[in-house]
Amino acid sequence: MSAQLPACQLLERYYGNAAQLWPIAPLSDPWLIEHSTAMVSGDVALRGQWEARDKVAVSPFDAPFVQQAGQVVLFWPKAHQLGIWWLEWLCRMLPENTPVDVVGEHQGGIKRVPKILSELGMRCDKLDNARRCSLFATRTVAIDTPDSGWQHFEALGMTLVSHPGVFGHGKVDEGTQLLLQAVETALDARPRKALKVLDMGCGDGIISAWLAARGHQVTAVDVSAFAVDACRRTLAANQLDGQVLESNVYTALEGQHFDLIVSNPPFHQERDVSYGPSARLIEEAPSHLTDKGQLMLVANTFLPYPGLLERTFGSFETLADNRRFRVYHAQLEAQPQESRKHGRQASSKRR
Template identity: 85%
Template sequence: MSAQLPACQLLERYYGQAAQLWPIAPPEDPWLIDRSKAMVSDNVSLRGLWEGRDKAAVSPFDVPFVQQAGQVVLFWPKAHQLGIWWLEWLCRMLPENTPVDVVGEHQGGIKRVPKILSGLGMRCDKLDNARRCSLFATRTVAIENPDSAWQRFEALSLTLMSHPGVFGHGKVDEGTQLLLHAVETALEPLPPKALKVLDMGCGDGILSAWLAARGHEVTAVDVSAFAVEACRRTLAANHLSGQVLESDVYSALEGQRFDLIVSNPPFHQEREISYGPSARLIEEAPNHLTGKGQLVLVANAFLPYPGLLERTFGSFETLADNRRFRVYRAKPEDSSKTSVQASKKRR
C-alpha cells in the first residue's frame, strides 16, 4: 500500500515502508493508518478510523495523557495559530528533548514553520522536500505556561469562548447572525414552551447558548474536540446548561428526536470542499425530528443544498436571503404530505 496524500507521500519517501509513526492531527490516508502505532486528533471521525484498526486514538483533551510509541509527526494545519497550539501542547505533554517531526504542504503554510519554531525556542532541521511539501525535525522544549490559546469575547449579550481551529474563531460570522435572526422569527408563532433543540456543528456554542438562554433544552454536537470544549466553556461562562457531545453528524444521537435542529454546517475540510457531512445532516434529519419538528440551517448561497432538501423533505422554504447566505427551513410533515399526494396520484 502506498500513500495517497502529498504529505504522506513525503513521509513514505523519507521513512520508507518500515515507518512506525505516531501522527498528531493527521489526515485520512490508509498508508498512514497502516504505518501508525497510535494517533492524536481532535476529530472524532478520524479517531474512529484508527480505532477500527485496533490502534490507540485519543483527543488532546483526554486525561490522563499516555505517551505512545513511534516517531511523533505533527501534520501542520492551515490555521497557523492552531499549529502553534499543537507545538506547545506537545511540549507540555512530552518529555523535554523528545524528537518531533513537522510535515505539511507548501500552500498550507509549512514554510512558516522554521520561523515559528525559532520563536518558541525550538530547533529546526529540514529533512526533506517533495510533492510540494516539506518535512522538518525539531525537539520539544520545557514550556511552563498554561494553555493561553483560549479567547474570551462578548457578542449578542453572551460571553463566548473560542479556540484556534474552531469555526469563526473569535467572532460571530455573518451566516450565524442571519441564522439567529431567522430562528427567532421562526419560533415566534410557536407556543412559548421549551423545545428540545439540537445544535449540529456547535462550534464555539453561540447557537447553543442563545437557545439555552431562552429556556430551551439544548443538545450540542460537533466532530471536533476543540469545538466541543469551546461550547462547554461558553455554556459555563453564561451559567447555562446543555448536553455537549463529540459526534460525527448523528453518530452519538441514535434514537433521539428533536423539535428543532439548527446548523451552520461546514463545507471545508482543511482546503478541500466536502459536502458529505452536510448531506448526511439533511438526509438523516427526518429520523431525528419529532412529527412537528423542523430543520433550520444557513449556508452560502452558492451551495447545492436546495436539491438535497427537496429530495429529502419534498419541499422547503427560504427564511432569509442576503445574497451571500440563505437560511432554509424544512419539516418532516412536508415530506409526509408529499408522500400522501404522490400516493393519491398513483390511485
C-alpha cells in the first residue's frame, strides 16, 4: 500500500515502509494509518478511522495525556494560528527536547514554519522537499505560558468563545447572521413554545446560545473537538444550558428526535470541497425529526443542496437570499407511526 496524499507521499519517501509514526492532526490516508502507532486529532471522524484499525486515537482535550511511541509528525493545518497552537501544545505535553517533525503542502502555509519555529525558540532543520510539500525537523522546548488559543468576543448581545480552527473564528459569519434572522422570523410566526432543537455543526456555539437564550432545549454537535469545547464555553459564559457532543453528523444521536434542526454546514475538508457531511445532514434528517419537524440551513448559493432537499423532503422553500447565501427550509409531513418507523429503519441501513 502506497501513500495517496502528497504530504503522506513525502513521509513515505523519507521514512520508508518501516515508518512508525505518531501523527498529530493527520490527514486521512490508508498508508499513514497503517504506519501509525497512535494519533491525536480534534476530528472525531478521523479518530474513528484509526480506532477501526485498533490504533490509539485521542483528542487534544482528553485527559490524562499519555505519550505514545513513534516519531511525532505534526501535519501543518491551513489555519496558521491553529498550527502555532499545536506546536505549543506539543511543547506542553511532551518532555523538553522531544523530536518533532512538521509536514505540509506549500499552498497550505508550510513555508512559514521555519519563521514560526524561530519565534517560538525552536530549532528547524529541513529534511526533505517533494510533491510540493516540505518536511522539517524540530524539538520541543519548555513553555510556561498559559494556553492563549481561546478568544472571547461580543456579538448579538452574547459573549462568544472561539479557538483557531473553529469555523468563523473570532467573528460572526455572514451566513450565520442571515440564518438567525430567518429562524427568528419563522419562529415568531408560530405559536410560542419551547422546541427541542439540534444545532448541527455548532462551531463556537453562536446558534446554540442564541436559541437557548430564547428558551429552547438545545443539543449541539460538531465533528471538531475544538468546536465542541468552544460551544460549551460559550454556553457557560452566557449562563445557558445545552447538551454539546462530538459527533460525525448524527452518529452520537441514535434514537434522538428534534422539532427543529438548524445548521450552517461546512463544505470544506482543509482545502478540499466535500459535500458528504452536508448530504448526510439533509438525507438523514427525517429519521431525527419529530412529526412536522423542520430543517433550516444556510448555504452558499452555488452549493447543490436544493436537489437534495427536494429528493429528501419532497419540497422546500427559500426563506432568505442575499445573493451570496440562501436559507432553506424543509418540513417533514406528519406520517402514520408505522410509516415513520420504516423510514427510520431505511435511513439506519443507509448509514
